[in-house]
Amino acid sequence: MSKIKNLKYIIFSFCIFIFSFCIFNKVSAATLYLEPKSGEYKIGDTFIIEARLNLKAEENINVIEANLKYPQDLLEAVDLSFGDSLLTIIPQPPTIDKEKGIINFVGGIPGGYSGHIAGDPGLSNLLVKMIFKVREIPQDQLNANGQQIKTEINFLDNSELLLNDGLATPLKPTIQNVNLTILPNNQVIPKDEWLEVLEEDKTLPEPFTVEIKQDSLIFDNKYFIVFSTTDKQSGLKYYEISETRDKNQENWNKGDSPYLLTDQNLNSIIKVRAVDMAGNMRTEIITLPQPTKKTPFFILLIILFALIIFCCLLFILKNNKINKLKNQ
Amino acid sequence: MTIKNNQNEIFFRNWLFLSRTFLRDLLFSKKYKLTIFSVILFLILPLFPKISQAETFQTSVSVIITVCGNGVVELGEQCDGSDLDSQTCGKQGFNRGNLSCKADCTFDTSDCISGGGGGGGGGGLYVPETKVIIQGMAYPNTDVTILKDGKIAGIIKADNMANFKFELPGITPGICSLSLWAEDFRGRRSPSFSYTLSVQSGMTTTIANIFLPPTIDLDKDQVKKGEKIIIFGQTAPKSQVSVYVYSSNPFIKEVEADQIGAYFYNLDTTPLENGAHSTKIKSSLEGGLASDFSKTLNFQVLGQDETSEEPSSGESVKIIPANLNHDFNKKGRDIVNFVDVSILLYNWGKPKNIKTDLNNDGVVNYQDLSILLYHWTG
Structure with missing residues (x-):
């Protein structure tokens, strides 16, 4: 019995030993997080959750693939917006799997992203805005949970960052999720944060070629x-x-x-x-430049030119004949 | 009261006994010793130097952003809004008057009065525009390419001291991504560096203290042990160049760049073990300006009985794979831009053309996109 106990202590100690090396040699300070970190929303409300990225000083990434899970029975994922995002290349449209409640997006930035610069008045680390709407939840479900339901939106572990090193080296980020509280709607008109954003936007997309x-x-x-x-x-x-x-x-x-x-x-x-x-x-x-067409004017010119040459030839021939006659 | 005091005393004695017993067991019991050892290791391990290559040598970059129009005098500004940095007309060489600040964060002395009457300078209506200024150091008399949101916004020539300054007027407020890269006097390209920042409406945002990393090249990439490898390139004139060599015992050597920014270092391979090694460079100047690392180049140290392959210069003359459509600029340099991204996207998933599979893993996905973006030129 004492041998078994000793073995347990040895295994436990070994695990702490290994754990020490693991966390202090491989952990990255790159953090994927969601804002706001918590919130209360009523049934029918439309709200925005922002996905953001923090990096350590010497980290530079140029591609991110993110997967997020949301409670599809409580929330409807309406859309995703890359407005004001640090990602400038979106190779594929983001996907929303409404059955499984999973959002996926991939984005890139030429030259990479190195994190916040000292003196920058803004965060400049926005990846995407996700627009959610609280579904109609049966009153029984609310009653059973004391008139509020707590849930969360979280990044999945397979979310990945790739370093801007020419080798697509993966960087495992730390993940921070968001906690939500769903409340019954006692208001007549639900809030719509996204509509406010749309109404304020009077600026055209950037010029392009x-x-x-x-x-x-x-x-x-x-x-x-x-x-x-x-x-x-x-x-x-x-x-x-x-x-x-x-x-x-x-x-x-x-x-x-x-x-x-x-x-x-x-x-x-x-x-x-x-x-x-x-x-x-x-x-x-x-x-685009139009192809060269043979206009009537062009054809006339050719005919005129041909006539001139013909006349010149005739003139030369005639002169030659006259000279021959004179010589005879 | 007496009962309570007795209870407290009992509690204290019990606590003391338990603590003593626990400590005795911890220190003297065999079965606890391993646990103690691991916990101590857990606590002190962060103090030891980390062993990964990327973390052995700390980098420090000194890029800062200042905003003209935020009411705070920052680096490069004379004043900002009502903040005159304790300056007055008198300190500006006038007798009296009211000193104010123009929208470009320079002093407006139009209301200052000198002895001969009349103030100097200033005047005129200045409408603040949303603008970004980028300034820093690259290589002397070479072109610096500036990209905004991945597209070329301009090319500026650095002066003979490697200083450059570029203005981007008419920027839309919001997040702005700016990238820079430069070519040295031999056409070697620096890595691209991106700066993502928030541009405020009606203000001038300045990104300062940019110091592009040096270029790097090797005269050969395979040598017999004991022979020398020359590491060379270009940076800002009179920079202190730190040569980092990665082997089983990494080390750093310091050299100084000359007046045109050229540097070289003769690396003696005698102390290096046989096998693969790598090297990279960074520069620094007096005053604390420091660059990030250059590209990393690899080289091989061969044993005496090993034969080397045909020597090749570290400078590549091949088309880089990311240049999928094989287009070049006027100097004959690869162009990697949105056209190459388009070709990559067309082949997304199972590639129709294997050339688009940049990492040769049988599929075109975000990993290939990452490799392509690393070589971005705009």
């Missing part, structure tokens, strides 16, 4: 366009592209970069419109 490209690695070497912009307020919602011959006509289709051009002859006027969540739009236009 549209480039026409062609490459064997994409679209079977056909012409395509590349474009990218950001929005500093409510965030981009979608892009639209129009290809028409007539500059006064528009034929808008939703699309993303890279976008395969319908008119592979490059005869069209191409317009790309960035639309933000508040409906503000910025349009950029490319007018």
Whole structure:
């Protein structure tokens, strides 16, 4: 019996020994956290939870993949906004799995993100704003929980940061979650934080350029366009592209970069419109050069030129004949 | 009262007995000794130097942000709003008057009066705009490329002391991501550095004390033990250059850059063991300005009976894999920008073209995006 007890103590001590090395040699100070850290929301309220990132001084990351879990029976995930986000490249649209209550987003930043700079008046560490709405919860459920339900939104352990080192080295962040309290709605009109943001946003998305490209690695070497912009307020919602011959006509289709051009002859006027969540739009236009057409004037010129040459030849021949006759 | 005092005394005696027993067991019992040892280790281990390469040498960078228009005099400002930094017309060389501050955080002496009458300078209506100023040091007489939100915003030439200053007017207030990189006099590129900051409406935000890390190159990447490797590159003139060499016993050597910022260090490989090693550089100047680390270069120390492969310069002339569409600028340098991202996105998931799988793991995903973004040029 004493041998078993001794063994237990040895195992326990060994675990503390190993644990010491583990936490003091591999832990990163990079922290993924949610703001506000706690909140009370009533049924029907629409509110915003911000995902943010803190880094240690010598850490520099350029890609993040985040997965979050939310209580899908209590909350509806309405949308995600990258407005004013430090992430400037969103390779894939974020996904909301409403059945499992999981949100996924991936974003990148060229040159990387190194954390807060001394003297910066703002936090500058916003990743994404998540808009949630409190569902209609049966009164029985509220009654059973003392007129309030406590829940949380949390990052999942498979959330990952990648270092800006050319090797995509992963960095495991520390995670901080948010606690929510759901209350019955005694008000007539629920609060809508997101609507307030949309109403305040009167600023267009940032200016951008549209480039026409062609490459064997994409679209079977056909012409395509590349474009990218950001929005500093409510965030981009979608892009639209129009290809028409007539500059006064528009034929808008939703699309993303890279976008395969319908008119592979490059005869069209191409317009790309960035639309933000508040409906503000910025349009950029490319007018492509028209192909050279043989106009009637051009044909006339050729005929005239040919006539002149013909006349010159005739004149020379005639002169030669006269000279020959004179010599005879 | 007496009963309570007795109870307290009993409690105290019990507590003393238990503590004594516990301590005696802790110190003298075999089965507790391992536990004690582990707990002590747990408490003192943070004091030991950490063994990972990235944490052996601490870096310090001195970039700061100042905001003109926030009412606080900061570095590089004469005044800010009502904060005149205790200055008056008298201290500015006038007899009397009211000193004020212009919207660009310089003194407005238009209301100052000197003995001969009339104030000097100032005047005119200044409408504050939202602006960002970036200033720092790179390499003498070389181009510094500035990117805003991943796109080239401008290229500025550093002066012969490696100083540069760039203004970005008309910025939309909010989060702004600025990146910088430079090429030295031999076309070697510095790493890109990004600064993400909050730009306030109607204010001028200055990012100062930027010091781009030195460029680095090796004359060879494989040597026999005992031979020398030259580590060289460029930084700001007269910088103190710290050469970090990573091996089983990492060490640091100091050299000084010359008046054009060129430095070199002859690394004697005699004390290094056979095998792979790496090196990187950082610079510092008097006054505390310090750069971050340069790129890390690898080299091999071979035994006497080992043969080296065909020597290659540390400077790469190959197309970098992240330049997916093989486009180059006027100087023949790779361009990695949104076009390459587009090609990557087209091949997202199972790649249609294996060239887009930058880490060769059979799938194009955010790890390949990370590698591409590292090589970003805009």
